[in-house]
Structure formats: C-alpha cells, structure tokens
Amino acid sequence: MFEDTLELAENKLLLLFIFKKIKFPVSNNQITQIILENNFINYFTLQQYLNELLSSNFLKYTDETGNHRLVITEKGIKVLSLFENRISEDKINAVEDYLNKEIKNIKKEVTITADYTLGKKGNFIVNLKAIENDSILIDIKLNVGSNKDAKDLCHKWKNNSSELYDKIIQLLIN
Known part of the structure; x- marks a missing residue:
C-alpha cells in the first residue's frame, strides 16, 4: 500500500511538472x-488524477478563448517546487525529450482551431480561429452547405492557417 501511495504522489507530481514545462494552457x-x-x-487513472488536482486547486480550467484548457496554479507550482525531487529522473528525461520534439505541434493545436456544427436548415457553421498570446488574431464563422465543405475548410485552416490569415488580411487591407 505504501508503494501505491508513493506511485500516486509521483504521478500527480509528474502531471504538475508537465503543466509547468508546457507553460501555456492545454486541453x-x-x-x-x-x-x-x-x-x-493509464487513461482512467489519469482522469482521476486530473480531477483530484483540480479539486485541490493545483490545476484550474481557463476559458479565456472560449475553450476549456488546463493550467497549473500558483499553489500547484509551490507544491511541485517542494516535491519535484520525488519524480524519477527517467520520467523527467522522457517528458523533456517528448516536449522538445512536440511542443510546436502542441502549441499549434492550442492556437489554431477549426471546428463545425450543424446549423439550422441542414447547413453547417464552420468556426476558424487563430490565437496568439491569449489574443484572438482572427475568428471567422462561415455558413456552408455540406458536411464535406465544412470538413475541407477545417482541414485547410489547420494545415495552412498562417498563409490563409496573411491572404485574408491582404484582401481586407487592399
């Protein structure tokens, strides 16, 4: 039972460590x-730990851009600073290696969003958004006639948002 308690504590500290390393809210x-x-x-244990960290105010939800994102709190940072040495070096190295490789993709997912919903009369409402430093750069809602068009717009926005944003700005300015 003592080992289970140590593993639980280490896993929660590992989660706090990841949030601190990422430095911006994530889903x-x-x-x-x-x-x-x-x-x-595992997935179910992770969800339990996240709920417990939220209940303890070590993590919180932020909703500044219309999306629920998780972020570490000051209380979480304090606890982590006191007990960070209890996280195994292997896990810390694995997290740092992973984040070094994937941080650009994670940040892109947070800052570029594209989704669609079924609107009235069978049409689809597509919402394309780009966010930088908690400021909305662009937020476009389009009404399209088919599910395929909605999916295509979302796909193109996620893959080419910078280029499309520049073109939209140029079209509006000129």
Missing part, C-alpha cells in the same frame, strides 16, 4: 495524449 485531450504516448499512466 484535456492534449495532456492525455502526452501521458498515453509515454505510457506514464
């Missing part, structure tokens, strides 16, 4: 992907 899906790709914790 539950993104933190889940990081944890599962590195085989640190």
